[in-house]
Amino acid sequence: MEQHFLVFKAVAETKNITLSSKKLHMSQPSISLQIQNLENQYGARFFDRTNKGVTLTKEGEIFYAHVRSVLDILSNAKEQICAAKDQRRLIYLGATLTIGEYILPNILAFLYKTHPDVDFKVKIANTESITQDVLEKKIHIGLIEGPVPRHKDLKVENFWEDELVVVIPDFHPWASRDSITLAELPLERLVTREDGSGTRKVMEMALKERGLDLDQLNVTMELGSTQAIKQVVSAGLGITIISSLTVRRECDQKIFKSLKIQDAPVYRPLSILTNAQSTQTKDERLLINLLHDHELLSDVLSKDYNELEEHANRLQLDHHNSE
Template sequence: MEQHFLVFKEVAETKNITLSAKKLHMSQPSITLQIQNLENEYGARFFDRTNKGVELTKAGEIFYEHVRRVLDILSTAKEQINALVKGQKKIIYIGSALTIGEYILPNILAFLFKAHPDVEFKVKIANTESISQDILEKKIHIGLIEGPFFQHKDLNVESFWQDELVVVLPHFHPWASRKSITLAELSHEPLVTREEGSGTRRAMEMAFKERGLDPDQLNITMELGSTHAIKQVVAAGLGITLISSLTVSKESERNIFKVVKIQDAPIYLDLNVLTDAHITRTKEEQFLINLLHDHEVIGDILSKDYYKLEKQANKLHLLTSK
């Protein structure tokens, strides 16, 4: 029956029997037969034929939602059973946006390793759009993303921290003596930004729109897919940038950069946990999510208070082992 469900789900998502047959490496008659068997089993027609392919009927839409949940449950069961039978370590698949992946996640993973040394972490670093798609496709289980995220019926989004976007410029810039600038002033400066699709870029553009400014009028001279690369370009005097304050704490302390705040209104960047709304989380995944919502511990992680982190990790290890 699981094979029938897989076939149904593929046809429902591609809306094309020919394409489904190619993706599943099956013949079209076999696909059609399995769909017919399901319709006979449940006493309802699940698809209507159209000029472009097939469309779900009302009954098909209801059945599709239940099939997805059943397949997700079976997939989770297989993972847990395989880990038990093969004696494998438990694995958490994480997708992380660049800022979190470069500047926050390494400390979180170091902390988790102390609290749960029996768990392995598989991490993919990508932008927000790529991570959300991977979660929908079950390639990763937990996403850590930055900035505004448009609601999706199949995804849960929970904020776990709030960071401030700041203007970063080289120490020899004319604004270096100032403590703050207005957002409107940024429009006249060569700006180095993250690529479209990143959470930081979206937060910046939304801030401009909320203040009645047109983000299309920004003098963007360079788009880069790496926060580290942006900092290198800014340090060379090729522009200024608006990025997470977490990413420049070290450089500002060493006077490599000058950090200037937005005068008219601060711009905050939400750091979010993104998960599939229909998948039951494992105990280890839930532990990670609970940790992210513990502001005291996350605050220690972000401040890099390693001594306190170790004490917190030992305490959590004792609590979770009882």
């Protein structure tokens, strides 16, 4: 019966049997049959069918509200049963690309040292996918960058303000400086993420809000990854505007120099997403508390893996001595 409810919920929310079949990895006839079985069982028509898709009838809307409640109850029951079992603890975690590539590895390495009995299953995807998985309780904690979608079942907590900075190779004529003005940006070849990227969207919105005509920018390359951009910039083929977190190590190694935008610094929030209908476990709260501890988080992000092990061992020793 739970499977029938999941199918009904998917069709009600997508308003399209074809989309639901792709989402659930089921055939369209199978979905139609399960909907028909539910309608026969409850003696009501739940959907009005048209060439454009399906919409809930009045009876369907009533049934949809109850189906959501039942599925939430079953999901919470599964969580409590899993928590009650004597098994290795597992956190399902999702992150967008920048966080997944440049923040999460250090955090997980640190937690593996301090809490070796907790495992993480990680998904790296875009904001829309991570958000949907949190809402469907497929992911316990989502970490995203940039604008956050609004939803009544979504709890959002900011944990970091990520600054977008101008990044140049260390041999660039501007390398002796710490900042530049907006007016100077059009003077250099600019390498950016592809159109539609979250980082690019934040950059363009911020520059436009600060009065810069985007048509003035001399965009010479659009690349699909931050790593590709870094390689092009290190070769002296242009400058870029990206997250300061992504170039922290290269700046320490004197490969890059990051410059603040003098008259209009650009920040974007990094956020924690959780399902408002779920209660976090002790292990999930541990991770969330670490993300909110700015001093510890900054320390963890600034270290390499060997240093992280020493740091974790030292913290464990301090905690043991304080008990």
